[in-house]
Amino acid sequence: MFPSPIIVAPMAGGTTTADLALAAQRAGAFAYAAGGYKSAEALSVHLAPLRAAGADFGVNLFVPRNTPLSVDDAAALARYRTELVVAAGRLGATVPEISPDFVDPRSQDFWDEKLELLLREPVPVVSFTFGLAPAAAVAALQGKGTRVVASVTSVAEALAAAETGVDALVVQHGNAGGHSAAFLPGAGPGAPTLVELVAQVRAAVGLPLAGAGGIGDAAAAKAVLAAGAEAVQLGTAVLRSDESGARGLHKDALADPAYSSTAVTRAFTGRPARALVNGFVREHSAGAPNAYPEVHFLTGPLRAAAAAAGDRESLNLWAGTAWQKAASGPVAGIIAGFLNEL
Ligand SMILES: Cc1cc2nc3c(=O)[nH]c(=O)nc-3n(C[C@H](O)[C@H](O)[C@H](O)COP(=O)(O)O)c2cc1C
Known part of the structure; x- marks a missing residue:
């Protein structure tokens, strides 16, 4: 399913550049383009260099929430807005009004338009996170020759994803940097380690698996492959690479001993992220x-405003638990460091 045991994760929000995906692919990894947050038009531009190179690559989309906020969550959102006004004021920024019946194409992350694009101009692989794509969408993509991947964080989510007909799963552990892919309420922390989580999912479903979350070196990758994954998906390990589009403030913070821990928080986006x-x-x-x-x-x-002011104390500095092992330099060197030891 995956042409390499090393996959470079999709990282929306600017980190995944076409250069990062292409350089990783040339170095022998399988790489994703990041579709999250982008309009269909912006995604099309992002994909152009990958299509032109004839690369075997993937595109990742966020599955939008299709239910309104609960009354309690809407009330908590209003309280949180008030809390943020003070912090924003310190930075000279304003906090927008977001009504609970928020209807804006951005709230659905341009889902329909992007799916339409990927059906009209198919790509080798499409992966989904934050939820399950409907079985009809999975089948439509497969009908165009696209392999379809779902992101899961527990055995229950893996079983639900398999029901939609996907070709493979990304099994993401809570040690992962950035957003959790979790979509079933009360899924809990899952297994204590990624190796255990992969072994649990391996025992429950027959699909090819990629393990993700907190993998900082080849030894960690090897353990995940030995537990039954066909590949490992790396995010944080390539965040500081030359081709990564992460902000300089973010790259520097990852290497700064002043930061000594990571945490899972909803503070930046309302969805748990490390x-x-x-x-x-x-x-x-x-x-x-x-x-x-x-x-x-x-x-x-x-x-x-925080980015413009160089204030990394107010930025979302996404990082997995193995962040201290993330190296700088060309991504090819980072990939070689993994592939040479597998
Ligand atoms: C900066 C950043 C952005 C991310 N963006 C996405 C994304 O757009 N889509 C996605 O499926 N996963 C995203 N992830 C999660 C990765 O797919 C992967 O699960 C995670 O990076 C693995 O853990 P690690 O960071 O410890 O290697 C992101 C991770 C990071 C660090």
Whole structure:
């Protein structure tokens, strides 16, 4: 299913550049383009160099929430907005009004348009995160020759994903940097380690698996492959690479001993995500509601102002638990470091 045991993860929000995906692919990895947050038009532009290179690559999409916020979550969102106004004011930013019946194409992450694009102009692989694509969408993509991958964080989610007819699964552990792929409520922390989680999912479903979350070196990758994964998916390990589009502030923070831990927080987007613990995480994790993507839009101007001001204490510094092993330099060197030892 995956042409390499090393997969470079899709990282939406600017980190995945076409250069990163192409350089990783040339170095022998399988790589994803990041479709999340982009309009169909922007995705088309992002994919052009990969299509032109004739590469075997994947495209990742966020599955949008299709239910309104609960009354409780909407109330918590309003309280959180008030809390953010003070923090935004310090940065000279304003916090937008987000009504609970928020209807904006961005709230569905341009889902229909992007699916239409990928059916009209097919790509080798499409992966989904934050939820399950409907079985009809999975079948339609497969009908165009696309292999379809779902992201899961537990055995229950793996079984549900298999029901939709996907070709493979990304099994993501809570050690992962960035957003959790979890979509079933009460899925809990799952297995204590990625190796155990992969072994559990391996025993429950017959699909090819890629393991992800907290893999910092070849030894960790080997253990995940030995547990039954066909490949490992790396995110944080390539965040500091030359081709990564992550902000300089983010790359520098990952290498700065001033940051000594990561935590899972909803403070930035309303969806659990692992980041370096900074002032914003400490100050706002407790008050942040379960409201993605509403919180993502609330904090957007604040994060932009923080970036412009060089204030990394208010930025979402996504990082997996193995962040201290993330190296700088060309991504080809990082990939070679893994492939040479597998
Ligand atoms: C900066 C960043 C952005 C990410 N964006 C996405 C994304 O757009 N789609 C996705 O499926 N996963 C995304 N992830 C999660 C990765 O797919 C993967 O599960 C994770 O990076 C693995 O853990 P690691 O970071 O410890 O290697 C992101 C991770 C990071 C660090």
